[in-house]
Amino acid sequence: MTQDELKKQVAQAALKYLKNVPIIGMGTGSTVTHLINLLADSDFKHEIEGAVSSSIKTTEHLQKIGIPVLELNQTGDLDVYVDGADEVTPHKKMLKGGGGALTREKIIGSASRKFVCIVDETKAVDVLGKFPLPVEVLPLARSYVARELVKLGGQPVLRENFISDNGCEILDVHNLTILDPVALEQTINNIPGVLTNGLFALRGADIVLIGKGSEVITL
Numbered sequence: 131m132t133q134d135e136l137k138k139q140v141a142q143a144a145l146k147y148l149k150n151v152p153i154i155g156m157g158t159g160s161t162v163t164h165l166i167n168l169l170a171d172s173d174f175k176h177e178i179e180g181a182v183s184s185s186i187k188t189t190e191h192l193q194k195i196g197i198p199v200l201e202l203n204q205t206g207d208l209d210v211y212v213d214g215a216d217e218v219t220p221h222k223k224m225l226k227g228g229g230g231a232l233t234r235e236k237i238i239g240s241a242s243r244k245f246v247c248i249v250d251e252t253k254a255v256d257v258l259g260k261f262p263l264p265v266e267v268l269p270l271a272r273s274y275v276a277r278e279l280v281k282l283g284g285q286p287v288l289r290e291n292f293i294s295d296n297g298c299e300i301l302d303v304h305n306l307t308i309l310d311p312v313a314l315e316q317t318i319n320n321i322p323g324v325l326t327n328g329l330f331a332l333r334g335a336d337i338v339l340i341g342k343g344s345e346v347i348t349l
C-alpha cells in the first residue's frame with residue numbers, strides 16, 4: 131500500500147469514534163482530509179450537529195460537506211478530537227505541526243476528553259525528534275526565540291513563506307535530542323514569544339490508530 135492508501139485506511143478506522151458524537155473536534159492534514167471525505171459519505175453525517183475545527187483549511191472542508199463549524203468558546207469541552215501526527219511513540223506522545231496548525235490543535239485536543247491520533251506506519255517512532263520540531267512564534271520574537279532554541283541544542287529554521295492562521299511564524303527546529311518530551315515541551319513553551327510548540331507530551335493521545343500493511347493497529 132502507498133502511504134496515502136495507509137492514511138485513508140486509518141481514517142476509515144477512525145470513523146467509528148465519531149459515531150454518536152454530536153459535536154466533534156477535527157484536526158488538520160492529509161490524513162484528516164481523508165477522514166472528512168469519508169465522513170461526507172457516512173450514514174451518520176446528518177447526526178453530527180457541528181464540529182470544532184483546528185484550521186481554516188479544515189473549516190472550509192467541513193463546511194463544504196455540510197457540517198456546521200462551531201467556536202470552542204460556544205461548545206465547552208468536547209467528547210472526541212481526531213487528528214494526525216508527524217511522529218507518535220508507543221507511549222502516545224506526539225510531535226505535530228508539520229501542517230502549521232499546532233496551536234489550535236493543542237488547544238482543541240486539550241479541551242477534549244478523548245484524543246484519537248491517526249497515522250500511517252511511517253509516523254510510529256520510539257523516540258521523538260527526527261522530524262523537525264515546529265515552534266510557533268510571534269514574529270517580533272522570532273530571532274530571540276531562535277537564539278534560545280540554539281541554547282537548547284537545536285537548529286531552528288524559519289518556515290519560508292508561511293504565516294499561521296494566528297498570524298504567527300514557525301521555526302522548524304532540527305537536531306534536537308528529545309530525551310524527556312514533557313520537560314522539553316514545558317521548557318520551550320516558557321520562552322517568551324513562543325505561542326506553542328509541536329510536542330504533545332503533557333497531554334498525549336488517548337488512542338493511537340496506526341495503518342500498517344493491510345491492518346490497523348490500536349494502541
Ligand SMILES: O=C(CO)[C@H](O)[C@H](O)COP(=O)(O)O
Nearest residue numbers: 159160161214227228229231
Ligand atoms: O500536525 C499536523 C498539522 O499541523 C498534522 O496532523 C501532521 O502534520 C500530519 O499530517 P498528515 O496527516 O498530512 O501526514
